[in-house]
Amino acid sequence: MSAKAIERSLWALFAAFMIAVPWIIPALISSFWVSVIAEILIWSLLAASVNLLFGYVGLLSFGQALYFGFGMYGVAIGIQDLGLSFWPAFALGIVASMTMALVTGIFAVRLTWHYFAIITVVFSLIFYFLALTNKWLTGGDDGINFALPPTINIGGFNKSLTDPIFQYFFVLCTAALCFLLMHRLVGSPLGKAFLAIRDNDMRARLIGLNVYLLRLIAFVLSGFLAGVAGGLFAFFGRYASATYMFYHVSGEAVVWAIVGGAGTLLGPLIGTTLFIIVREIVSTHWEHHSLIVGTVAILAVMFAPKGMVGLWNDFISRIAERSGAPVGAVELRTEP
Amino acid sequence: MEKLFLLAMNGLIWGLIIALIALGLAIIFGLLDIINLAHGDFFMVGTVLAWATLQSTGSFWLAFIVAPFIGFILGALIQQVVIQPIRNTAMLSIVATFGLSLILQESVRITYGPTPGRILPPIQSTIHLFGVDYEVYRLFAAVVAILALGGFFLFLQHTKLGTWMRAVRHDREIAVAMGIPAGRVYILTFAIGFALAALGGVVAAPITTVDFRGGVDILPFCFMAVIIGGLGNLPGTAAAAVLLAFVEGVIQSVTDPTVARIASLVLMSAVLLLRPQGLFKGLTR
Numbered sequence: 001m002s003a004k005a006i007e008r009s010l011w012a013l014f015a016a017f018m019i020a021v022p023w024i025i026p027a028l029i030s031s032f033w034v035s036v037i038a039e040i041l042i043w044s045l046l047a048a049s050v051n052l053l054f055g056y057v058g059l060l061s062f063g064q065a066l067y068f069g070f071g072m073y074g075v076a077i078g079i080q081d082l083g084l085s086f087w088p089a090f091a092l093g094i095v096a097s098m099t100m101a102l103v104t105g106i107f108a109v110r111l112t113w114h115y116f117a118i119i120t121v122v123f124s125l126i127f128y129f130l131a132l133t134n135k136w137l138t139g140g141d142d143g144i145n146f147a148l149p150p151t152i153n154i155g156g157f158n159k160s161l162t163d164p165i166f167q168y169f170f171v172l173c174t175a176a177l178c179f180l181l182m183h184r185l186v187g188s189p190l191g192k193a194f195l196a197i198r199d200n201d202m203r204a205r206l207i208g209l210n211v212y213l214l215r216l217i218a219f220v221l222s223g224f225l226a227g228v229a230g231g232l233f234a235f236f237g238r239y240a241s242a243t244y245m246f247y248h249v250s251g252e253a254v255v256w257a258i259v260g261g262a263g264t265l266l267g268p269l270i271g272t273t274l275f276i277i278v279r280e281i282v283s284t285h286w287e288h289h290s291l292i293v294g295t296v297a298i299l300a301v302m303f304a305p306k307g308m309v310g311l312w313n314d315f316i317s318r319i320a321e322r323s324g325a326p327v328g329a330v331e332l333r334t335e336p
Numbered sequence: 337m338e339k340l341f342l343l344a345m346n347g348l349i350w351g352l353i354i355a356l357i358a359l360g361l362a363i364i365f366g367l368l369d370i371i372n373l374a375h376g377d378f379f380m381v382g383t384v385l386a387w388a389t390l391q392s393t394g395s396f397w398l399a400f401i402v403a404p405f406i407g408f409i410l411g412a413l414i415q416q417v418v419i420q421p422i423r424n425t426a427m428l429s430i431v432a433t434f435g436l437s438l439i440l441q442e443s444v445r446i447t448y449g450p451t452p453g454r455i456l457p458p459i460q461s462t463i464h465l466f467g468v469d470y471e472v473y474r475l476f477a478a479v480v481a482i483l484a485l486g487g488f489f490l491f492l493q494h495t496k497l498g499t500w501m502r503a504v505r506h507d508r509e510i511a512v513a514m515g516i517p518a519g520r521v522y523i524l525t526f527a528i529g530f531a532l533a534a535l536g537g538v539v540a541a542p543i544t545t546v547d548f549r550g551g552v553d554i555l556p557f558c559f560m561a562v563i564i565g566g567l568g569n570l571p572g573t574a575a576a577a578v579l580l581a582f583v584e585g586v587i588q589s590v591t592d593p594t595v596a597r598i599a600s601l602v603l604m605s606a607v608l609l610l611r612p613q614g615l616f617k618g619l620t621r
Contacts, residue, residue: 060427107609114371115612118563119605121556126601133594247556251373255431262427290442297435301428302421 003320018172022165031164033280035236038168040269040276041175042232046249047256047268048182049225054254055263056186057218058198059112062250063120066104066127067223069245070097071230076144076240077137086149086160093231094224100127101223102216109215112201121247131242143241161235171232178228183265185221194218198263259300261307270308274300338468340589345465347585349474350543351578352481356536357554358561359488360529362573365562367505367525370419370429374437375558376551378530381440382407382537383546384448387455396458396542400480403538404531411530415523423522437551444548452547477539484535485574488528492570501525505568557581564607566614576615580604 017024025033046068053059074093078084084092104123111119131138138144150160151170161167185191193214196204205211234240252275260271278296282289304311361375385403390396418436422428457473464470492498503511504521512518537550544550561580565572580600587596607615 060430107605110609111612114567115563115608117371118559119608122560122601122605122608125556126598126605129594129598129601133592133598248552251434255434258427258431288442288446290438290445294435294438294442297438298418298432301431301435305422305425305428 002323003316006316006319018176021172022168034164034168036276036280038171038236040273041171042229042236043253043256043276044269044272045175045178045225045229045232046253047260047272048178049222049229050250050253051257051260051262051264051268052182052222052225053218054257055267056191056194056198057215058201059109059215059218060117060254061108061120061219061222062117062247062254063104063122063124064222064226064253065245065247065249066120066124067097067101067226068230068233068249069127069131069240069242070100071227071232072234072240072244073131073138073144073230074227075231075234076146079149080144080146084149085153086151089149090231090235093234094227097227097230098220098223101220101226105216105219105223109212109219121250124245124247124250128242128245128247131245138240138242140242143239143243145239148235148238167236171236174228174232178225179265179269182225186265190214190217255297259297259304259307261309264307264309267307267309274308338466340586341466342468342470343585343589344582345470345585346474347582347588348578349478349481350540350585351581352478352485353536353540353543354554354557354561354581355574355577356481356484356539357533358558358565358573358577359485359570360532360536361558362562362565362568362570363501363505363525364529366568366570367501368419368423368429368522369426370423370433370526371426372529373430373433373555374440374551375433375529375533376553376555377437377440378407378411378533378551379537379540379554380444380548380551381410382534383541383544383550384444384537384548385534386538386541387448387453387546390455396455399538399541400535404535407534408527408531411527412523414530415526419526420522441548441551448546448548450548452545452550454545455542457542473542477543480539481536484532488532489571497521497524560604564604564615566616569614569616572614572616579615 021037022034025031025037046064049064049067050061053061071093074096075089078089078092082089082092104120108116108119108123132140134140148160148162150158151166152159159166161170186194193204193209196207196209197211197214201211204214230244233244256271256275257268258271259274260269261267275293275296279289279293282292286292300308306313357375357379360378361372364370364372364375382403385406386396386399389399389402414436418432419429422432457471459471459473459476461472462469463472463475492502500511500516500521501524503514503516504518508518511521557580558577561577562573564580565574565576583603584596584600587599591599
């Protein structure tokens with residue numbers, strides 16, 4: 001079997017599994033795990049927003065939690081204070097985080113590498129502390145709880161995320177849409193320009209690309225992904241809180257993206273899955289699950305420096321080699 | 337006026353302690369190209385070691401020797417086990433040291449416990465300074481921090497090991513060709529980095545709380561000092577740490593601590609944007 005064929009059949013299998021989750025998982029394990037998988041999908045979007053910047057443009061952001069938080073608060077404030085219904089609140093969350101990404105990005109993308117990493121942390125810390133102090137708006141550490149409005153309400157037909165199966169599919173569809181958009185983006189001329197900047201920004205500048213503008217576009221797009229993740233997470237927990245804007249959340253997303261495989265489409269999803277599943281399994285048996293998570297992180301970079309996807313690509317090409325099919329045409333390079 | 341003096345003094349002394357920790361971060365970063373997300377936890381381990389020494393021996397003073405020593409050993413071990421395999425890959429170091437940070441925090445939570453504790457200052461007396469009763473221990477902490485900073489710079493400039501460290505950082509290839517054991521220098525650097533942070537932890541322990549999350553707030557502050565001071569500029573890093581904490585202390589005298597923190601962060605973004613090469617570039621020499 002060629003590498004391409006293996007990949008295609010795996011994709012089909014993966015899609016079928018994701019659709020069947022609400023029925024298979026409760027039968028095999030328990031319905032609790034359906035919501036864990038939904039949570040993984042949501043967080044993988046935050047990891048994807050890190051990956052878009054780091055894996056494709058070469059900018060390491062340690063402040064993505066800021067845009068995640070704006071997505072959360074946009075939804076929560078929209079519903080609780082402004083009385084918006086489901087879709088306008090979701091839109092408000094996404095627009096809020098994209099606007100924030102634009103405003104901070106105008107400054108941040110003037111810098112690169114260490115400086116960029118630091119300034120994104122600084123920005124996210126500023127707004128974290130602002131959210132903590134302005135309790136009238138954000139609820140501070142306690143956060144905002146809200147009641148879920150219906151998602152669809154046409155005539156007598158009424159669906160809301162309180163239905164766990166509907167909630168799962170809503171998250172799945174949104175995440176799938178985002179990853180599809182990301183896939184299209186990477187293949188588009190814009191995506192190629194991103195890669196050119198990642199590999200050599202001086203050369204990109206010399207062939208006439210507007211590096212500053214392209215980085216800003218990438219920054220706003222990553223704000224979009226983080227905002228969608230934050231909005232979804234607010235709906236998922238019916239809750240928004242400043243704690244999710246702290247830099248530790250950003251750091252976790254960076255770890256998920258790199259362990260999964262930076263610069264690959266599904267790397268963030270795989271990294272997020274690994275860490276959240278380990279956390280969920282261990283935390284039910286042992287209070288000190290962070291020890292395991294930390295060990296996994298260290299072992300991952302020692303034994304899979306190109307991430308899980310890199311490990312997998314090596315494995316696939318070895319199989320393909322053994323069966324005599326031509327190698328190549330697997331996924332492109334993984335390291336940025 | 338008294339409040340301004342008190343908070344400015346507190347800020348200045350806190351800045352000197354931060355300078356110790358940030359120097360450790362700066363040498364690890366400069367020499368090994370490791371972005372050490374666990375550095376705040378090295379400080380936290382220092383505060384916990386101070387507490388443990390006080391509990392087991394009844395003497396706080398012993399911690400000034402014990403904690404940096406244990407920190408040094410731990411640092412050497414961590415360098416060998418975790419850092420050596422991924423050296424020179426800044427990207428991977430972020431993940432590895434993040435894992436390290438989780439492990440250190442959780443280990444402390446298991447052994448020390450999840451509730452923050454306090455250590456009474458070993459010097460209880462106060463001294464009358466400019467109209468306020470100032471804690472003598474804080475002045476003592478400042479002296480210790482200044483001595484340690486001075487000692488470190490003397491070590492770097494005037495000993496063989498210090499010269500090796502500077503040489504390897506300057507040009508690794510040539511340093512190795514000249515017969516400097518680069519591998520040992522890396523271990524030493526990481527160990528000294530940990531020891532400095534642990535010493536900072538001991539000095540700070542009676543001023544702040546002993547808590548397994550104690551390093552989380554320190555970390556961004558140290559990174560900012562390193563960047564604002566200028567990458568690779570060690571005196572600049574120390575000066576930036578003192579300046580940042582001092583400014584924050586002064587702002588605190590007119591508003592509440594969170595607003596002061598926000599103000600200093602805004603200031604920091606301005607410095608980053610206007611002088612990304614560091615505040616002191618071009619001022620020295």
